Amino acid sequence: MLQIDKDLCIGCGICESQCAFGGIQVADGTARVGDSCTLCGACVDACEVGALSITGTEKSMQMNLADWSGVWVYCEFRRGELAQVSLELLGIGRKLADVRRVPLSAVLMGHETGDAAEKLIGHGADTVYRVEDSALALFTDDMYGAVMTALILKHRPEIVLAGATAIGRSFIPGVATRLHTGLTADCTKLEIRSDDGALLQTRPAFGGNIMATIECPSTRPQMATVRPRVMKALEFDTLRTGRIVDVAPPADQLRSRIEVIESVASEGAKVNIQESDILVSGGRGLDSERGFVLIEELAKALNADVSASRAAVDAGWISYPHQVGQTGKTVAPKLYIACGISGAIQHVAGMQSADTIVAINRDRNAPIFDVADFGIVGDLYEVIPKLIAKIEEHRGS
Ligand SMILES: Cc1cc2nc3c(=O)[nH]c(=O)nc-3n(C[C@H](O)[C@H](O)[C@H](O)COP(=O)(O)OP(=O)(O)OC[C@H]3O[C@@H](n4cnc5c(N)ncnc54)[C@H](O)[C@@H]3O)c2cc1C
Incomplete structure (x- = not known):
């Protein structure tokens, strides 16, 4: 249990501000423990005078996992558009929610989101928590994190998913930290274990050499990020209906320490290989730029x-x-042509979902041929011009 040494406590309130669960309050100059304390230990770490300690019981025995129910997806909205990964996450979220027999909810934050909430319902959400405010027009870690944390604490979903995009990777780990729960990044597979409803979160580990399945057994929510193009979105269903809940966060959640001076689209935003139907990919075998x-x-x-x-x-x-692979992008085009690429596991991890893979390599034993549907053994500087000539000839006829 959480113990307070009243002789040491100076009633400074640091413990209260550190508690994500409202589990400790300062009254009459001293801290008092409430029912919602989860024994997470955040207040103990924060107490500067050493007045707090946890004795005896394990935290895992304290958090009542049954209080948390439902599957949530954070749906990213930027520059007037929903990120495709959000729709993909609704696809897997729908499956998980159906297995658990719980609702699937989407969290939509931004400004002037138009019909994005209706779109999320058409793609599988039962409920959309829509947080619209001009303050949310530009992303900042602290504001988005504060709003998301507060929503999760209020509604207590058992699972929270987000895209492993620049934004998701930036603020979702902070949300998990504030909630004192676990987060598995870059999952490639998500399943529910039927006996206890645990989320089984699978991701590559040790440089992609093994697939690790990670659980979050004693805290909630179970949080995971997933890269774009790993899961499949459901077709938009015009007949699906759902609930849109408009949320107006208090002013303190919409205050940021960060001032965004300018937002400039990077080259990365212009080149989106994850949306391409056909990719021609070059490797070290090109020998030069x-x-x-x-x-x-x-x-x-x-x-x-x-x-x-x-x-x-x-x-x-x-x-x-342009990089494909474990530390680049995961792509799933209809056709992927690998030119002078050996087929290292970290590269294959990012392109093996392509419908058809063609490999051009002068080494007949190159591992890329193990995943290729069609292999051409030869010098790419001889093969590619012939290929181009054939394609143009075919087009001409
Ligand atoms: C933690 C970690 C993360 C990584 N993440 C990624 C990642 O995201 N993406 C990624 O790609 N790699 C990644 N790597 C690196 C990966 O292990 C390989 O080193 C890399 O993919 C090799 O690139 P390559 O196939 O172009 O070069 P090489 O392995 O050097 O292969 C070059 C190939 O070209 C062939 N070749 C040479 N000349 C010709 C020619 N004239 N005609 C035809 N074929 C020719 C050769 O036979 C050879 O097979 C990662 C590594 C680590 C440790």
């Missing part, structure tokens, strides 16, 4: 986009937004 001129010619002939392995990006031949 000039190799990408050939790759671009092939891409142009196929009306495709250009992507790359990390080796090509690290060599400075092409910019990072």
Whole structure:
């Protein structure tokens, strides 16, 4: 239990401000423990005079997991659009919620979100918590984190999912920290264990050499981020109905320590290889930056986009937004043509979901041929011009 040494307590209130659960209050100059204390220990760590301590009971025995119910998805809205990953997460969220027989809710934050809430319902949400405020027009960690944390504490969902995008990666870990719960980043598979409803969160570990399944057994919510293009969105259903709950956060949640002076779209925003139907990808086998001129010619002939392995990006031949793989982007085009790429596990992790994979490599034993549907053994500088000529000949006829 949480014990307060009244002789040491100076009633400063730091413990109260650190508690995410409203489990400790200061009254008459001393701290008092309330029913909602989860024994998370945040107040103990924060107390500067050492007046607080936890004795005896484990935290896991204290948090009543049954108080938490429902599946939530944080749905990212930027520059007037919903992020595609949000719809993909509603797809997997729907499956998890149906197994648990609980509602699926979406959290939509931003300004002038238009019909985004209705779109989320059409893609699987039962309820949308819509937080519209001009203060939320530009993303800041602290504001988005405060609003999300408060909503979770109020409604207590058992599962919270978010996209492993720049925004999701930026503020969701802070939300998990404030809630004193676990977060598994970059999951590639999410399942429910039927006997106890635990969320089984699978992700690559040890450089992609093993798949680790992670659980969050003693705290709620169970939180996970998922990269774009890993899960499948449901088709938009015009007949689906749901509830839109407008939330007006108190002023203190909408105050940020960060002043956004300007928001500039990066090159990454212009090149979105995750949306491409056809990708022509170049690796170290190109031998120099000039190799990408050939790759671009092939891409142009196929009306495709250009992507790359990390080796090509690290060599400075092409910019990072083009990188496919574990530390780059996960792509799922209809056609992926790997040119001079060996097929390292970290690269394959990002492109193995492509419908058709073609590999061009002069080493017949290159591991890329293990995942390729069609393999061409040869020098890419000989093969690619012939391919382009064939494509143009075919087009002409
Ligand atoms: C933690 C971690 C994360 C990583 N993340 C990523 C990631 O996100 N994406 C990624 O790609 N890698 C990643 N890597 C690096 C990865 O392990 C490989 O080093 C990298 O993918 C190799 O790139 P490559 O295939 O272009 O080069 P190489 O492995 O050097 O392969 C070059 C290939 O080109 C062939 N070749 C050479 N010349 C020609 C020619 N003229 N014609 C035809 N074929 C030719 C060779 O036979 C060879 O197979 C990561 C590594 C680690 C440790």
